[in-house]
Amino acid sequence: MSRKLVLLRHGQSQWNLDNRFTGWVDVDLTDKGRTEAFAAGELMREEGLQFDVAYTSVLLRAIRTLNIALDAMEQQWIPVLKSWRLNERHYGALQGLNKAETTAKHGEEQVTIWRRSYDIPPPPMDESDPGHPRKERRYAEVDYNALPDTESLKTTLDRVMPYWVDRIAPDLKAGKTVLVTAHGNSLRALYKYLNKVPDEEIVKLNIPTGIPLLFELNDDLGVISYRYLGDPEQARLAAEAVANQARKS
Template identity: 45%
Template sequence: MERLLVLVRHGQSEWNLKNLFTGWKDPDLTEQGVAEAKSAGEQLKDMKLEFDLAYTSVLQRAQKTLGLILEELGQQDLETIRDQALNERDYGDITGMNKDEAREKFGEEQVHIWRRSYDVPPPGGESLKMTSERVLPYYRAEILPQVLSGKRTIVAAHGNSLRSLIMDLEKLTPEQILKRELGTGTPIIYRLDEDGNVLSVEDLAG
């Protein structure tokens, strides 16, 4: 029995383009983001992959990315579960701030710590550790059992919610996951064993 899990970060959003801390805000995809999502769908279609179940966050950039992928696959009616457990990391008080302006205001080193440390949150926001503590219980309780039952599953979410999953799946250290860059609109394909361990991983970014 195949146990297939595909993770994909949403396509470029309007706030990605403007270099803003986005978090739980809800900007739309850019034209490039739409194209990235369609391309992801085409890649999966070329691999003859189809899905039994889909998960996404409550934010439209992830939902629209998923919708465009499923459209390419001819699976627009696929059962889709939306949950804020899969939302992006909450950037708190720096949400909506331009990253360059944040560096000017708080200093390069402080912004780097907020962005790239594992357990130091920005004011009023979440660290990657806190994001993981929200994402992983949901994954283990809701998503993993479906995958282990043989349901081919796709998750369209966000850079940091997906980093939380990747860290767990690939058994990475905090230092390793913080260096992991996730391309927008790029599927990562996992095949798991009966215990949820990774048998193979294929990142379609190349």
């Protein structure tokens, strides 16, 4: 018996459009992002996917994407669980900065290291910054010391994995069909774990917005197969566009 898991990156956000490092900043979808979310739901409906449970982060762009996709599938009734552990990677002091301008200032090699390397985080956010998660009500119940001021992909995976082990994996092992709607880096972390991608190879992976990635897993949650739904060429071009975001204007 195979288990089905779909990873869905949120639709285009306003800061995706503005080419800014977003991280944990709570930015909404653009009109295009809403369209992408609905199209993702249509693709999942056409695939015949019947979800038993959905997971998302506590950030608006992921929650909005999930709700729109569920509307498109007419599966609004399924249980939805939200966790900060599925949040985007925290980009530290880079949050809010324009990616191309940051590249012009620090060089493409350094920005690529901050964006895509496995274990090198950007400079940390100052704890006095009003945008620090320790100052936000939504994280009031989270252990103070667990809230990041910057993250690498490695530390993002470290915080995602307990939620995978405690909540998502048990649902899959119970035979449930699961939808996870989250962010480029929290999903990259799960992709790395599921596909056993080497640390040095994960730098090349880019996940496009709004295109469902369907995994079929065995009883032990090993990967049988995975593919983007819809047109493979569209997914390839969308991933390429993500890779090019930090290049100089």
